[in-house]
Amino acid sequence: MRCEEIQEMLPSYVTSEDSLAVRRHLARCEPCKKEVSRYQELGRSLSSLRGVHSEPAQDLLPALYAIADPETRVAAVRTHLARNKKTYAGVAVAIAGAAGAALWRSRSGRRLIPA
């Protein structure tokens, strides 16, 4: 197999090592071996990110504490609703639209019934 074909397989190969053809190629190809070491280095770096934490904005923590406080939870839920109001409004419009269409259909239906 050519280096290009081997290198296309490397992103998955680095964690599975499931191809004999790739293994044989790597045994005698320095450039492809170099590529493998890069993927391995990236893999190690990615798994080390697990222990690296980003610090959120200061107002997040009080908001999280407030969730368990019955007096402030209402405010937290309100914020949640306000933030998602576009989604909820969209759902409401869709429901209203569907109801309107159903009503219209039932009315048109009624008109078809002879008096």
Next chain:
Amino acid sequence: MWRPKKSPAEQDEGLVSPQLVDRCRSGDQAAWKELVDLTYRDVYSLCLRILGDPDDASEATQDAFLKAWRGLKGFRGDAMFTTWLYRVATNAAISKHRSRTRRTKHEARTDDEMLAQIPSAASTESAAGARLEVQEVEQALALLPESYRAALVLKDVYGLTIEEIAKQLDCSETNAKVRIHRARKKLKEIVYGDPDRGVRDEV
């Protein structure tokens, strides 16, 4: 051969005790504060890595803890609490990702434009042999298309199985594997340069 580290639950074993969860379930506010203190950085960092935007990550974190609080009563004590919390957090981040209509500047760009923005390979190759800086990898992650990033983060940072990732991202296992494969390839190109663009300084 490099293998992903242990799953989050395995690493955090003992971090959140069943007693603490019980106290939270009974409405103990001090216990809830303790639980939040123990887990919020992890949850926020997970959301940030999936979403790539601090404001979105804050909102997803709040959604996750709100859902966790409401779901505590239904939480089965036989599952590891942190495993469950990560699932809730990943769901919150993924649904935030689905619901937002605006696109971040990186995603609005085409892949070619995106790759043109990154520093030349020479600057990263100068550190060849040295361990990649955490910040460098975080920045490169943020440049990945979102659907690739979520799959890669769940697999290579948090050690979820393909089956779990497919479930979380609501895609087939084959699709999850393809996303991870492409994400690794793109991340490698971002960090070390794309050989097809002639920026790689050695072969």
